[in-house]
Amino acid sequence: MDTVRRERTDAGDAGHEGDAGGAAPVRTGAAGERRERTDAARNRAKILAAAEGIVAAQGVRGLSMAEVAAAAGVGVGTLYRRFGDRSGLAYALIDAREREFQTAFVQGPPPLGPGAEPAERARAFLRALTDRTVEQLDLLLMAETAAPLARFGGAYDAHHAHLSMLIGQARPGVDAAGLADALMAPLAAPLLAHRLRECGVEVERVKAALDDLLSGVIGG
Template sequence: MEIVRRERTDAARNRAKILAAAEAIVAAEGVDGLSMAEVAAAAGVGVGTLYRRFGDRSGLAYALIDRREREFQSAFIEGPPPLGPGAEPAARVRAFLYALADRTVEQLDLLLMAETAGPFARFGGAYDAYHGHLAMLITQVRPDADASCLADALLAPLAAPLLAYRIRECGVEVERVKAALGGVLDGLVG
């Protein structure tokens, strides 16, 4: 039997205050303005509470990303087609990649901070969900293909550091990235 641990009421209240303060700071100053001390002061909690709860700035970034991430995962797992079930696998892959591109751009600075916190910070959690979803769909489209490696290849251009570089340094529009992914997908399906 699994024991479900509920968050204490005061801990939940502190978490909400911390996340609201962090969101306000990011909205006003950008991610670069997000310091643990400033967030703690704005939320009215101790810095130690913040570190115990989130670990570091990247942990705080992941917490800020979490709500939007849950919405995105719900959309591709149980939402309407073509992103959700009910469409052909190739159409779902395309919808997923395009939606992930938009989702990454939407929180690009937070994802950039979170994904560059360590050598493997991008992997695990959400990446595993994306990878598993794509590998499943690729297997349905091309049973003979190495679905795992192809999923990595399709996800690579959507890594926050690469996408930020392409958009900000090279002037590439996200629509161009989507079109390129669509071309790769056409080659995979065709």
């Protein structure tokens, strides 16, 4: 699943300098540009925080552009210019959390980040990925079922490459890529939602099963 969706700028598709019949755009000074970027970042953070609160309280179905705008204290037009539509806003929520998660396993503290043994890091990664999936389960369920291969792509590739690396380090010579796919399969959003919501399985049971699978793959 590719979670990265480019946002539209507040400026939209304004005319370029030198367009026939158009005046050159007025340029702001460096201080003005920095202030605009700071304001835009602050608005984005407010919007995403408001949207997260609504999803947490009402689920994805309750994600309304008008309600998010009201909660964030911005105009509805700002949301549409930045995110395009409700779906774009949902993907922005996924992307923001995914960036935090990737930062944690690439450069965060051990055992999730560098500094621990590969087997220990792999175990921590699968447990953290479980929590990350459960945290945004409704959003990921929507994203992963949007198309037949929607689960695969940007975020999946990053997770898969990282887990494959750890498996290869812990047990050189095995099919690390194939084993990484097998270990990540139980965390597909539709399957996880079914197990947790329809079968009443506890999250800790999912993690324990992944621990056992990992032990079978790399030992220990």
